[in-house]
Amino acid sequence: MRDNLRIGLTLMIICLVAAGALGVTYVFTKGQIDKQIKIKQDAANIQALPVAKIFKQVNPAQIKKKGIKLVNEQDKIFQGLNGDSNAGYTFVVHPRGYGGIMEVAVGISAEGKVKAVVIILNRETPGLGDQAFKPNFIKQFIGSSPKDKVEVKKDIDAVSGATISSKGLTKGVRTALDYYKKIND
Amino acid sequence: MNGWPRNDVIARSEATWRSLLKTMAQTEQKQGIFSLAYKDFKAGILMENPLLVLAVGLCSALAVSTRFENAIFMGIAATFVLLCSNTLISLIRKQVPDQIRIPIFIVIIASFVTIVDLVMKGYFIAAYERLGVWIPLIVVNCIILGRAEAFAYKNTITRSIADGLGMGAGFTLVLLIMGGIRELFGTGKIVLFDKTILSLGSAFQPAQIFILFPGAFIVFGFLIGFLNIIKERTSNG
Numbered sequence: 528m529r530d531n532l533r534i535g536l537t538l539m540i541i542c543l544v545a546a547g548a549l550g551v552t553y554v555f556t557k558g559q560i561d562k563q564i565k566i567k568q569d570a571a572n573i574q575a576l577p578v579a580k581i582f583k584q585v586n587p588a589q590i591k592k593k594g595i596k597l598v599n600e601q602d603k604i605f606q607g608l609n610g611d612s613n614a615g616y617t618f619v620v621h622p623r624g625y626g627g628i629m630e631v632a633v634g635i636s637a638e639g640k641v642k643a644v645v646i647i648l649n650r651e652t653p654g655l656g657d658q659a660f661k662p663n664f665i666k667q668f669i670g671s672s673p674k675d676k677v678e679v680k681k682d683i684d685a686v687s688g689a690t691i692s693s694k695g696l697t698k699g700v701r702t703a704l705d706y707y708k709k710i711n712d
Numbered sequence: 713m714n715g716w717p718r719n720d721v722i723a724r725s726e727a728t729w730r731s732l733l734k735t736m737a738q739t740e741q742k743q744g745i746f747s748l749a750y751k752d753f754k755a756g757i758l759m760e761n762p763l764l765v766l767a768v769g770l771c772s773a774l775a776v777s778t779r780f781e782n783a784i785f786m787g788i789a790a791t792f793v794l795l796c797s798n799t800l801i802s803l804i805r806k807q808v809p810d811q812i813r814i815p816i817f818i819v820i821i822a823s824f825v826t827i828v829d830l831v832m833k834g835y836f837i838a839a840y841e842r843l844g845v846w847i848p849l850i851v852v853n854c855i856i857l858g859r860a861e862a863f864a865y866k867n868t869i870t871r872s873i874a875d876g877l878g879m880g881a882g883f884t885l886v887l888l889i890m891g892g893i894r895e896l897f898g899t900g901k902i903v904l905f906d907k908t909i910l911s912l913g914s915a916f917q918p919a920q921i922f923i924l925f926p927g928a929f930i931v932f933g934f935l936i937g938f939l940n941i942i943k944e945r946t947s948n949g
Contacts, residue, residue, distance in 0.1 A: 537809055538812055541819055567837075
C-alpha cells in the first residue's frame with residue numbers, strides 16, 4: 528500500500544512538472560508560431576489569387592449573415608482586394624483525404640472562376656495519394672465556376688492510385704464554390 | 713512460494729548489484745570522475761557510436777539524411793533531447809521507483825521533444841517542415857530511451873552528461889557524413905541555408921539513387937565497413 532502510494536505520487540509529481548514546463552514553453556513560443564502560420568497563410572493566399580494585393584479575413588459574423596454554414600469549423604474565407612476594388616476570394620477548406628484532413632486554399636476571382644488550388648497541408652501517402660497534387664490533375668479545376676458540377680467521374684478525372692485523394696480535393700473545390708455562390712447571392 | 717527460491721534470487725541479485733555499484737564507485741575514485749567522463753564522451757563518438765556500432769535509432773537517421781542541412785537540425789534536436797533527458801534522469805535516479813522507471817523516462821523524453829518541436833515550429837519553420845514527422849518521433853528514438861535505461865539510470869550526473877554529449881555528437885557526426893555524401897552525389901551539390909557551399913560542377917550527372925532509400929542503406933553499409941577497418945587497424949597496431 529505504502530509502495531503504491533509512493534509510485535503514484537512520484538509519477539504524479541513528474542507529470543505535473545512536465546506539464547508546467549510544457550505550458551511555459553507553449554506560452555513563450557505561441558506568438559512566434561502564430562506569426563509563422565500567418566506568413567504561411569499569406570503566402571498561400573497570394574499563390575491562390577495572384578491578382579489581389581491585400582487579403583482581409585471575412586469574420587465569422589459576416590459569414591453567418593450570408594447564410595453560410597461552414598463544412599469544417601476551421602474553414603476560413605479571405606477577401607482579396609486590389610486597392611479598393613474586390614479582386615475575388617480565397618477559401619481555406621479542409622476536405623478529408625486518405626490520410627486525414629487536408630488543408631487547401633482555393634482562389635476564386637471576381638468573375639467567379641477558380642484561379643488556383645494550393646495545397647497547404649496534407650497527410651496523403653507520398654508517391655501515391657499525393658499524385659493528386661500534380662499540376663496535371665489540379666489544372667482541371669482552373670476556370671470552373673459555381674454552376675459547374677465539379678465532381679469526380681462527371682467533369683473531373685481522378686488520378687488512378689489516388690482516387691480518394693482526388694475525390695477529397697474535388698470536394699474541397701466544390702465546397703469553396705458553394706461558399707462563393709452564397710457570398711455573391 | 714514453497715520450492716520457489718524467489719526471495720533468495722532477489723537477495724542475491726541485489727547483492728551483486730550493490731557490489732557492482734561499489735566497484736564502479738571505486739573505479740571512479742581511482743581514475744577521477746573527469747577522465748572517466750572524457751572516456752564516456754569519446755566512446756559515443758567512435759567505439760560505441762550509436763548508429764554505426766550500437767545500431768540503434770537507425771530509422772530516423774536513414775530517413776532524414778537526404779540533405780546536409782536536415783542532418784544539422786536533426787543532430788542538434790536529438791543531441792539536445794539526449795543531453796537533457798540523460799541529465800535529468802541521472803539527477804532523479806535515486807528517487808525513481810524501479811517499477812515505473814520506463815513511464816517516467818517516456819514522460820521526461822516526450823516533454824523535451826515537445827519543447828524542441830514548439831521551438832522549431834516557431835523559429836526554424838522551413839527545417840521543421842522538411843524534417844516533418846521525424847522531430848516528434850525522437851520520442852521513440854531508441855538511442856534516447858536506450859541511454860536513459862542503460863547509462864543515465866545507473867551513473868552519476870557528470871558521466872551521464874558526458875555520455876549524452878558523446879552519443880549526440882556521434883549521432884550527429886554520422887548524420888552529417890551521410891547527409892553530405894547523399895546530397896553531394898544525389899544532387900551534385902550541397903546547399904546550406906539557400907547557399908551552395910560545394911558543387912561537383914554541371915558536368916556531373918547526379919545519381920538519384922543516393923537521395924532515395926536504397927542510397928541510405930548503401931552509404932550506411934560503407935560507413936560501417938570503414939569504421940570496422942579503422943577499429944581493426946587500431947586494435948592490431
